[in-house]
Amino acid sequence: MGLVRSELGDDAVIMSTRNMPEGVEIVAAVDPEIEQKRVAVTQNKFKDRYVQNEAVSDNQAAMNQDIQNMASELKAMKSMLQDQLSGLAWQQTETNDPKQVQLLKRLVQLGIGWELAQELVGKVETNVIQAWSEILKELERRIPVSNLDIVDSGGVIALVGPTGVGKTTTIAKMASRFVMRNSASQLALVTTDCYKIGAQAQLKTFADLLGVPVHVAKSEGELYTLLGSLTAKKLILIDTAGMSQKDSLMNQQPTKTKVGLDAIQNYLVMSAATQLSVMHDIVDSFGKVGLKGCILTKLDEATQLGNVITVMIEKSLSLTYISNGQRVPEDLEPIKVRDLVDKAMVLGQQKNMKNEEMAFKLGMGKEISDAQ
DSSP: OHHHHHHHOTTEEEEEEEEETTEEEEEEEEOHHHHHHHHHHHHHHHHHHHHHHHHHHHHHHHHHHHHHHHHHHHHHHHHHHHHHHHHHHHHHHHHHOHHHHHHHHHHHHHTOOHHHHHHHHHTSOTTSTTHHHHHHHHHHHHSOBOOOOHHHHOEEEEEEOSTTSOHHHHHHHHHHHHHHHSOGGGEEEEEOOOSSTTHHHHHHHHHHHHTOOEEEOOSHHHHHHHHHHTTTOSEEEEEOOOOOTTOGGGGGOTTOOBTTBOOEEEEEEEETTSOHHHHHHHHHHHGGGOOSEEEEEOGGGOSOSHHHHHHHHHHTOOEEEEOOSSOTTTSOEEOOHHHHHHHHHHHHHHSOOGGGHHHHHTTOHHHHHHHO
């Protein structure tokens, strides 16, 4: 019986026994009713434990939610205190050095970024009459400009940038200007844009007017094979597909600069009517393909130009051309720093800062600058 219970438990019963040559054969089993009761008891224990665990989990979730709510409240209080302290510091600065504050406001009114504005004001004596003139001179000096005229110098030029900034129209302007100065036989147009509907048709329309064929390259391999067959051309202009600065396929741009192979010069085409923070993202993203310079479009649509100046200075990206309209090829000009700064000042004077004065008094000059 001891062996039976050790095998089947205390509820086991012996059904029969039989003598065998080698010993005794015992048939034993567990009473079904007793087994059902035991299983039911076990299930109830597990159920009770599950309910307890579920209750603990609910309590834990409630505690976690309370902690998150407390963290959010603390974050809000911290932000409020920072704003108040910033406002107090700004009021102190405005009292001690009102001319410095006025210079900062004028720079932000142009669209200049907050960090750059503070840096420029910190370099001059704010109590002198010519402080503003000195700041403008420093701006002109620091704007990187390329004196290289692409149309005259030739080479393999690829225009890259976001969708809708005017890459195809800019290529048409450059191609028209080149044909006016040289021969159409020395020019080649290439497109890698196989995604946008009508993109190739638009370029082909311009090319037909100039008497220049359009070549299509669907992959990086096709592009370099095509370039190998066009080495006799003085200028090759490549129109690339527009893509978002957040596109994960940025590294697969077919014109991307490669180590030991810099035949293709990438120029970033960017709209002047773009927000400052977005401009930073665009330059950072397209910088992965290797940028030779920048061409600024839609100057006629911009409400400020300080954002452009800020990005060019902070990213050390040189300007090559500016485009201020849709006319081909008239509305494409080499960059002139003085004209760019003068235009920025004219647009800045047209901007109404009355609604932002209160924000400045609260010490939120950086927020205003970042939002432009």
